Amino acid sequence: MRFGRRRPDETPASGVATDPAPPPGPSAAPGPHAAPTPAPAPIDDEEIALLRASVELVGPLAQDLTVYFYAILFQRHPEVRALFPADMDVQRDRLLRGLLRIVDLVDDPENLVRFCSRLGRDHRKFGTLNGHYPAVGAALLDSLARFAGDAWSARLADVWSRAYGIVSQVMVQAAEEDAAVGPATWKADIVDHRLRGPGIAELTLRPHSHYPFQAGQYASVETPWQPRAWRYYSLANAPREDGSLTFHVRALQGGRVSPALVHHARPGDQLTLGAAQGDMVLSPGKDGDLLCVAGGTGLAPVQALVEQTARDGGRRFVEVFVGARTAGELYGLDDMLRMAQRNHWLKVRGVLSDETVPGWRGSLPEALREFGPFYDHEVYLSGPVDMVTASARVLVRQGVARRNIHYDPFDVPVLEAALLPRRLRAEDEQ
Numbered sequence: 083m084r085f086g087r088r089r090p091d092e093t094p095a096s097g098v099a100t101d102p103a104p105p106p107g108p109s110a111a112p113g114p115h116a117a118p119t120p121a122p123a124p125i126d127d128e129e130i131a132l133l134r135a136s137v138e139l140v141g142p143l144a145q146d147l148t149v150y151f152y153a154i155l156f157q158r159h160p161e162v163r164a165l166f167p168a169d170m171d172v173q174r175d176r177l178l179r180g181l182l183r184i185v186d187l188v189d190d191p192e193n194l195v196r197f198c199s200r201l202g203r204d205h206r207k208f209g210t211l212n213g214h215y216p217a218v219g220a221a222l223l224d225s226l227a228r229f230a231g232d233a234w235s236a237r238l239a240d241v242w243s244r245a246y247g248i249v250s251q252v253m254v255q256a257a258e259e260d261a262a263v264g265p266a267t268w269k270a271d272i273v274d275h276r277l278r279g280p281g282i283a284e285l286t287l288r289p290h291s292h293y294p295f296q297a298g299q300y301a302s303v304e305t306p307w308q309p310r311a312w313r314y315y316s317l318a319n320a321p322r323e324d325g326s327l328t329f330h331v332r333a334l335q336g337g338r339v340s341p342a343l344v345h346h347a348r349p350g351d352q353l354t355l356g357a358a359q360g361d362m363v364l365s366p367g368k369d370g371d372l373l374c375v376a377g378g379t380g381l382a383p384v385q386a387l388v389e390q391t392a393r394d395g396g397r398r399f400v401e402v403f404v405g406a407r408t409a410g411e412l413y414g415l416d417d418m419l420r421m422a423q424r425n426h427w428l429k430v431r432g433v434l435s436d437e438t439v440p441g442w443r444g445s446l447p448e449a450l451r452e453f454g455p456f457y458d459h460e461v462y463l464s465g466p467v468d469m470v471t472a473s474a475r476v477l478v479r480q481g482v483a484r485r486n487i488h489y490d491p492f493d494v495p496v497l498e499a500a501l502l503p504r505r506l507r508a509e510d511e512q
């Protein structure tokens with residue numbers, strides 16, 4: 083089934099499903115504009131091709147396009163500005179990344195609806211109102227029109243308008259459903275803060291109320307030092323009885339949030355969390371061997387998955403590769419090795435890419451090549467996007483099925499977010 087094309091008995095591809103919409107929650111408060119209109123007409127294959135072609139056309143101008151988009155949005159609706167951080171760089175990048183991902187998934191309705199639903203739920207933390215969606219849609223179309231130049235046409239405007247309508251309906255519905263069952267944000271106090279390596283800190287938080295998540299997921303975090311500048315960090319633990327949460331943070335050079343968390347945050351400081359999300363979770367009902375590949379602070383979700391496996395009784399064999407550039411950055415490996423000594427189901431290897439230590443030298447993809455094949459494993463990849471891409475490629479070549487490779491499009495550069503899934507699909511088909 084193509085996005086938007088449906089038989090009469092199917093759930094609408096827009097995700098505006100057979101269930102009646104829940105009553106509007108607080109997020110449905112009247113905004114500057116009317117709420118989104120009823121289901122837009124579906125989009126056919128030819129129109130999907132048009133959408134993609136227009137994205138390729140404006141792609142080289144993407145940075146300017148997003149600057150323009152936010153400029154006209156804030157000019158037309160100054161009240162919306164207060165929802166965004168002072169520094170818009172990361173936010174601009176996120177809009178682009180989201181758009182590219184949507185266009186990438188446009189012929190994959192199941193994943194598109196899942197992605198947009200998640201986006202809608204995630205937007206609750208910003209205080210997004212239903213009435214903001216038409217304002218954003220109008221600014222987006224005007225920006226695309228401006229940068230597409232002569233290639234822009236009434237037909238293209240209509241296709242984009244319907245595509246945006248479908249996407250925003252899915253987002254609004256997901257946000258409303260989520261509002262019916264839980265808060266948009268959680269306050270949490272830092273109760274422990276320790277340095278684990280050069281510029282790497284481990285923070286433990288105690289949320290004021292129950293924070294639901296699964297091992298392997300990530301949370302968005304807002305600090306008091308950079309209001310409304312949300313960043314994603316993986317949880318480094320499986321759910322605990324006392325409800326505490328651990329995060330690993332590396333202070334990024336030139337960053338605004340991570341250096342504050344590593345160098346300034348102290349026990350007693352309060353952070354705000356958005357809902358947990360992410361697909362790097364253990365699949366229920368499966369009991370095959372696991373392969374976890376962690377690069378740098380990508381160790382966090384892997385540590386959580388290993389903890390969860392232990393809690394489930396250690397019934398699955400787990401092979402972990404932990405990579406860092408230097409031995410000093412290989413934080414957390416000792417704990418993992420100690421755990422492996424106590425548990426026969428766990429095997430751990432360290433890999434150093436930029437330092438020569440006999441037996442440890444190499445990159446993570448090289449190590450997978452050397453110690454593989456892992457074709458019957460359930461695989462979890464976490465770390466820098468190039469590492470994730472290269473590792474996935476090695477594993478696909480070894481015969482690992484695409485569906486068994488789990489990763490999150492986490493903090494990845496704009497184009498990678500759009501290319502990675504297609505690239506992997508292409509590998510799969512070879």
Ligand SMILES: NC(=O)C1=CN([C@@H]2O[C@H](COP(=O)(O)OP(=O)(O)OC[C@H]3O[C@@H](n4cnc5c(N)ncnc54)[C@H](O)[C@@H]3O)[C@@H](O)[C@H]2O)C=CC1
Pocket residue numbers: 300316332362376377378379380381382383404405406407411433434435436445446447463464465466467468469472489490492493
């Ligand atoms: N759920 C997830 O996927 C998570 C992802 N991350 C991401 O992981 C990254 C961690 O950053 P750092 O700690 O600074 O890592 P880093 O840059 O120090 O690298 C860590 C490891 O990845 C390898 N690596 C880096 N670039 C590579 C490439 N092009 N090809 C193959 N291997 C490569 C390095 O050799 C090293 O083994 C961040 O981008 C962060 O956003 C972090 C936590 C969770």
